[in-house]
Amino acid sequence: MSPYQWAIIGMCVLLNALDGFDVLAMAFTANGVTKEFGLTGSELGVLLSAGLIGMAIGSLCLAPLADIIGRRPMIIASVGAAGAGMLLAATAGNMAQLGIWRFLTGLGVGCILACTNVIASEYSSKQRRGLSISIYTAGYSIGATLGGAAAVYLQSQYGWRSVFVFGGIITLSILVVLLFLLPESVDFLVTKRPRNVLDRLNRIARKTGHPEVTALPDVQAVSKSKTNPISDLLSPTNRRSTLLLWVAFFTTMFGFYFINSWTPRLLVTAGMTESQGITGGLMLTLGGIFGAVLYGVLATKWNSKIVLVGFTVLSAVMMVVFISSASVIVLALGAGVLVGMLINGCIAGLYTLAPSLYPASVRSTGVGWGIGIGRIGAIIAPLITGALLDVSWSAVQLYLGVGVVVLISAAAVGMIRSKEAVKSVPSVEELTEA
Numbered sequence: 068m069s070p071y072q073w074a075i076i077g078m079c080v081l082l083n084a085l086d087g088f089d090v091l092a093m094a095f096t097a098n099g100v101t102k103e104f105g106l107t108g109s110e111l112g113v114l115l116s117a118g119l120i121g122m123a124i125g126s127l128c129l130a131p132l133a134d135i136i137g138r139r140p141m142i143i144a145s146v147g148a149a150g151a152g153m154l155l156a157a158t159a160g161n162m163a164q165l166g167i168w169r170f171l172t173g174l175g176v177g178c179i180l181a182c183t184n185v186i187a188s189e190y191s192s193k194q195r196r197g198l199s200i201s202i203y204t205a206g207y208s209i210g211a212t213l214g215g216a217a218a219v220y221l222q223s224q225y226g227w228r229s230v231f232v233f234g235g236i237i238t239l240s241i242l243v244v245l246l247f248l249l250p251e252s253v254d255f256l257v258t259k260r261p262r263n264v265l266d267r268l269n270r271i272a273r274k275t276g277h278p279e280v281t282a283l284p285d286v287q288a289v290s291k292s293k294t295n296p297i298s299d300l301l302s303p304t305n306r307r308s309t310l311l312l313w314v315a316f317f318t319t320m321f322g323f324y325f326i327n328s329w330t331p332r333l334l335v336t337a338g339m340t341e342s343q344g345i346t347g348g349l350m351l352t353l354g355g356i357f358g359a360v361l362y363g364v365l366a367t368k369w370n371s372k373i374v375l376v377g378f379t380v381l382s383a384v385m386m387v388v389f390i391s392s393a394s395v396i397v398l399a400l401g402a403g404v405l406v407g408m409l410i411n412g413c414i415a416g417l418y419t420l421a422p423s424l425y426p427a428s429v430r431s432t433g434v435g436w437g438i439g440i441g442r443i444g445a446i447i448a449p450l451i452t453g454a455l456l457d458v459s460w461s462a463v464q465l466y467l468g469v470g471v472v473v474l475i476s477a478a479a480v481g482m483i484r485s486k487e488a489v490k491s492v493p494s495v496e497e498l499t500e501a
Contacts, residue, residue, distance in 0.1 A: 187199055
């Protein structure tokens, strides 16, 4: 891979980090917002969910537009929306206004993730794709860790509004970089064939160090007539892989957001102090940075789908080990790092697998709907956990139950037929040299 290709992966990492920062920004400012606006617990819950709901809708409803007008313009528009939403959140005068701006930010972030996943996959070489997507996935944990630390400092010094000002400035700064450096998807250009497509392909070829082309590759262009890419996901060709992918995303993100949302509190109910519970949650985040990269390294050596199944099964097992060892702090923290590594590796694996299941004409739609269905699981997980706690479920019972849910993801991934998974995303090398 050329330096320019790695730079594209770097831009995608920054964009994924926005997701991690955005989720924790609201979590860390929750107390300040509650005090200023006099919120009840349920009202705060609405604010915490507003961003996630926006992300789900952005992935489901906006990402399909990228298959029509292009990945690059959708990413740029979505980053602009997310940055505007963060800055406007800092001006909110009441709960309703803040909820609207949190929803707007979520819309942008949801669409960004679907499109950057495709861009990162297409600009990776076939050999390095698993590693590249894993580095991209690690961006969430990097954003959560560094952004969370920045949020704590800013709020202590300047109040909760400064956290959103900081997020907005960072986001719009990234937007400027994207305007100059982010290319369009090569597969989109070859498939849709917009005006000046050869010139655009050759500019990309020069930047990536590949020969220029004199004619378009022999790829059937998609009709410019109106199509319904969402219905294509459930066509006879795509139906099986789509439904299995949805199950995998839903159950994996259910487990991921359960762990990240409830671990500090559940560790306290299992016998830890409050500070130890927070430390346990931090171990999960730190482990996530390394877990995504570990998946990528292993996926370069073995079949990526088999590695994903292995990560998923081990995630379920380690969840039970983690909560069962809460009475032994050192053992629990070590197990927490492993849980964070494994569950983030599962997310990396799904991000690697999803683009390979769809042709270019519906790739952003397919990835966006997979992530959107996963976000629904992310929204439901905290709600179900709270309800089960109200009926006296223990921390061990909750982790055991979520472990079973995550095992369903392993089964779904394992049932995706090999012949479906080999519809691999063409790399920039393959497309420019075809």
